[in-house]
Amino acid sequence: MARWAMVIDLDRCTACQACVIACQVENNVPPADPERARIGRAISWLRLVPFQGEEHGTRPELRLVPLPCMHCERPPCARVCPVQATQRDKEGLVAQVYPRCIGCRYCTTACPYTVRQFNWDRPQWPLPMVEGLSPDVSIRPKGVVEKCSFCHHRLQRARDQARAEGRPLREGDYVPACVETCPAEAMTFGDLDDPRSAVARLSESPRAFRLLEELGTGPKVIYLTKGAWGGEV
């Protein structure tokens, strides 16, 4: 059984945000407007989070980190959900079942990565923009929580394809939309339990780290730090 994980190499990432838009198009996220953006209600399953600091106390520094759902091994959101609308499935994906969600937002509060978003409004697409919607992903109604699914529908599609061709699922058959588009090739996706996979190899890198690991969440998005010049990386 696969254990799906993502590696994001911050040394390659240029913060272009292609992943952000690829995700929104792929997953039928409705377009926002200035008002929703202003009050923080624009939905985005994947965003870039700035870490601003002062390097050596003098020079400002800006680090931008793409932040999808971490698909935790021990997801705090699942533990607090009163209706089992969110849970880790057997392949390690933290699923969100919209029809079960009662909109209590315990999970948005419990998630230490703040990647869960609540639908405050009915999603709206003006005509004919609605024609560009993907048939693979359901539209979320008002009142439910949504988040990154690692493009789970792509796994289903890849599995169907492999079955039709009478072969097992291969590495690269299933990649989320963000990984597919990343211009710097900073994102890698695959099975963490397959020692030959790129993600398994990269997760062993000395540059690898995970966000808020100390909380015991077991995040399956692994970051690689910026490498030093001249250093062996």
Add this chain to the structure above:
Amino acid sequence: VEPKLKVNRRRFLGFAAGTAAGTALGVSAGRTIGDFLQAANAPVYPPRGPENFVLSVCNLCPGGCGVRVRRIGTRAVKLDGNPLHPINGGRLCPRGQAALQGLYHPDRLAGPMRRTGSRGSISSFERVPWDRALGEVSARLAALREKGRPESLVLVRAGGRRVGSRLARRYLEAFGSPNDVSLERGEASASLALELGQGLPGAPVYDISASDYILSLDGALLEAWSSPVHTTRAYGQFRQGRTGRRGKLVQAGPRLSITAASADEWITVRPGSEGILGLGVAAAIVAEGLYDKEFVAERTTGLEDSSGPNGRTVRGLRALLERDYTLERVAGETGVSANTILRLAREFAAAPRSVAVGPRGGPLLPGSLHGHLAAQTLNALVGNIDAAGGVLVAEEAPLQAWPPLPDDPVARRGRSRPRLDGREAGDSPITSDAERLADAILSGSPYPVEAILVLEADPVFASFAPDRWAAALERVPLVVSFANLPDDTALRADWILPEAHFLEQWELYGTPPGVAYPTVSLAQPAVSTPLHDVRPGAEIFLELARRTGPDVAKAFPWKDSASLLRAEMDSLYEKKRGAIMGTAFDEAWVRMMEGAGWWAPGYQSADELWQKSQQAGGWWDPFYDHGDWKRVLRTPSGRFQFRPDVLEHGGETPETGGSLRLVLFEPLAIAGGTGAELPFLQGILDPGDEERWETWAEIHPDTAAELGIRDREPVTVSSPKGSIPVRARLTPRIVPGAVAIPVGLGKAAGGRWAAGVGSNPLHLLSDERELYSGFPDPGATRVRVAARGASGSSSPTRGRG
């Protein structure tokens, strides 16, 4: 008619409980999604039909990425990169990802429009049929030729690498006008620097994937660079694509840009002094003798003094550097310490392959010629001209030249008149001058303009003289726009003949800037019929030519646009070189074969080339012949020329009134003055400060304290030319004494998501021009910032979840 389904919460839960996964539904589950759509109150049902893919080319910037459109039935539902396309290798930037929002934009024009009321509002237009629109426009144009005044027609356009815009240019030539003005100026300064040093046209290509060290003199390398995805892929290689060889990126500039944030080192310099820093580094390299002596001796000229034709001494670069670019002076002018300058010089010269990048800020901001020449000087000093990891020169795609224009005395006379923008007829079109053109229209001198065609350009928004352009259009009796989503210029047009969206038409694209090898990309329509009553650009210009009269029509020997595209591809077959686009293995194979003198194209006939181009995305020639000096050094001496004579004019421009330096930048999402139309792109303007849907002005906290300005306060930024409302953003990302404002918002048109959102800082620009190049110099503008009063207390609430 679909049955109307009443969905309440109980039914909603009921049907969903039947789905297995719940998180995502399969392709076959159309009806269920229909229920969802009804729950969302969307009056349209989801796409039905088989999945298929179409290859096209993204036209949202000049970058030329190949795209693969996923279609369900007749609808396009997702764009991704074409994995076989050599420019982007299956990757896309956020603009390309958002392109479907342009195709399905609710405010696209339904068809040709004629203005009946006052300029400036879309409600002043009425729909007319194509036949009437083309008939009336061509009759008005034909009358100009009959009056013997064809030169009074002007074309304002973007880059012109695709057949549609090449036809527009040919129409202008056959018509008889020299006034072909490009607003795509991103490569202007870099191209001029290349021409001064190496004597040939075209933009330099920085081969960063093979570099070990990049010194960027305020170049927006990782933002809206020439071909952004191509460059970003190369950057990924530069960082982590080569085992044990990680490149170092040093960014010098006044702002902690996205590029600077990715850099290993951000060197803060005073705005506009990046060229001085570059020459300071060059001076240290020369003084310490760290330059590539073999290359400089064999392939360059102008480092040392020489004697001129009349026996006078011509001063060399070394003398200029020793006199004007001493460590003390450079440190004083740039604010960079002498130690840092020396360290940069040593690192740059010591790295196996280093490259200096000029101050290109984006498609609208070419950067100073002085800065680009400084970068070229550094590259030549370390011998990285035409070397792997250095600066390459792109080769044009070897398409057949179109047949010469038929002899037409009216057109010949018209073309021989002086250009209205003051450029010479032989100048590269990339250096055309839209601002001077606006002045010429306003003054009516040397001759009045009777008609303007505007293709893929928006001078009322994106030129450096937006107000003068708005006034100038009032003086022109016939303004024709080809925009399919009305832009600020189209609102002031007399006619709008909407060109099909790029995903609705066949097209052929030549090599984009910033790519070293020739490519010809074939784009196919992604929807079976255009969503609106629009026509492909090529068809519009062929038809205009046909109707303008037999003398003009003779210059267009093609039956229709399809036969023209086919003839272009056939001419590639006859060149007996290159290959169909393919995988990395195909690329290596073709490169190896061509390197050994073989041609292994993978096609046997022109038919096969045409078929396979549709399946793969097009044709290219991956072989780059490094050190082909006859091709890349075309100066009279056959050597790279250092240009102390030009560098002497530069660095600093006269300062104008006001107190703060204006620093403009182009976020990738809205670069080139387009992008704000698409709501997804408005949502990602700047990741650093999470800015979106409005124009902000970055001010250093120390400077703001002096001015009494608080964070997020509404302020007015004003210059002698104009003033704009923005929101102040206090941040150490910009050096003190400057104001940094993004370009790309502040449109009057562009649909519901662009109109009235943000402000356009181009209204602030002074008329200053850079010495020698004569290009507009946005960096010379000085501005004042003042709070806008009591409303300043409002601060947006921020919360999630």
